[in-house]
Amino acid sequence: MSVATAPLKLTFPIVGAQWLAAHLTAPNLIVLDASVGDFAGASEGIPGARAFDIDGQFSASQGVHTMLSAPEFEDRARALGINKDSALVVYDRQGMFSAARGWFMFVAMGFDNVAVLDGGLPAWVEAGYQQLPLDRGPFVPGSFLAEDREIFVDALTTKAMAGHDSAQVIDARSAERFAGKAPEPRPGLRAGHIPGSVNLPFTSLLDERGRFRQPDEVKKAVDEVADGKELLIFTCGSGVTACVDALAAYVSGCQQIAVYDGSWAEYGAEDPAGVRPVER
Structure with a gap:
């Protein structure tokens, strides 16, 4: 070093x-x-x-x-x-x-x-x-400053923007989970996806060593699902791997990205009132 x-x-x-x-x-x-x-x-x-x-x-x-x-x-x-x-x-x-x-x-x-x-x-x-x-501290308190850019979004915003002319909701879960053909790892969740959303499994962006594929391959994969939409909202199981897709979109030149916080762990929960419809 x-x-x-x-x-x-x-x-x-x-x-x-x-x-x-x-x-x-x-x-x-x-x-x-x-x-x-x-x-x-x-x-x-x-x-x-x-x-x-x-x-x-x-x-x-x-x-x-x-x-x-x-x-x-x-x-x-x-x-x-x-x-x-x-x-x-x-x-x-x-x-x-x-x-x-x-x-x-x-x-x-x-x-x-x-x-x-x-x-x-x-x-x-x-x-x-x-x-x-790992360094467990204690640490000298830092001077970090936080200013919320409001790029974490909620269920209602995500639902409203799915299928919108100017936005695309992109799901980073596996194709099988997206289609509702594989069980969710968290108990009690419904199977399927947000109506109007599209699928980009985060694993499809990575090579066999768990690293990002070549930039042109990543950009092609993002562009195919983004379909020219201005705003991209990413979702997944609980808001973690959605950020892999978001990072891929960012390095591919996408200017407006957001993540649905809570993702399917929230959206796919039981919904007696029917405010969060599911598509399979």
């Missing part, structure tokens, strides 16, 4: 393991481990990384990933030692799964100096770099 001494200004939201290793000593760099589920809570990872708890500390509800208010997010980011001039690189232990959710949360809070590690921890290990215990 080389020694970087100048503050970083990230110009692209995806970085590779070699780039991160070369800049790991930059004075304003903070690496965040945004692993979820069975992958969360591990003791070792990229040297100096701090745990970014999407399941708990940085979620407004348990079981469904729900964005915090701007003041809450600001307070918790500051508690992690994140400053307004920090450069953030987010990774997860699966490769490319929940790190994009971390990226999108910061972007939603008005912070753009943030990127995702392509391939996550597996790419770091494959490149031959060491793992060390």
Whole structure:
């Protein structure tokens, strides 16, 4: 690893393991481990990384990933030692799964100096770099400032925009779940998808190593489902992998993106009043 001494200004939201290793000593760099589920809570990872708890500390509800208010997010980011001039690189232990959710949360809070590690921890290990215990703090409180860009949207907005002339709702779940042919992993959810939405499984954007495919392949996949629409709203099971699709759209040049917070975990729940219709 080389020694970087100048503050970083990230110009692209995806970085590779070699780039991160070369800049790991930059004075304003903070690496965040945004692993979820069975992958969360591990003791070792990229040297100096701090745990970014999407399941708990940085979620407004348990079981469904729900964005915090701007003041809450600001307070918790500051508690992690994140400053307004920090450069953030987010990774997860699966490769490319929940790190994009971390990226999108910061972007939603008005912070753009943030990127995702392509391939996550597996790419770091494959490149031959060491793992060390995560930095658990305590941290010097940071100066992070949050400003809500309102790019997390709710069920009613998503339902209204599905099939709209100027918007496209894009579902990142598997084709089988989208079609209602495979059971949902969360109990009690209906099968199917939001009427008028289209499907772009997040796994279709990744190669066999869990890294993004070539930029032209990613852009082609996004463009095919975007169908020239101005606003793209992404949804998935609980608001995590929707952000992989959102990141792909962002790097493909899409200007207006949003994520349905709560996603199918909310929309697919029992609906006696019939306000959230399902299509199969």
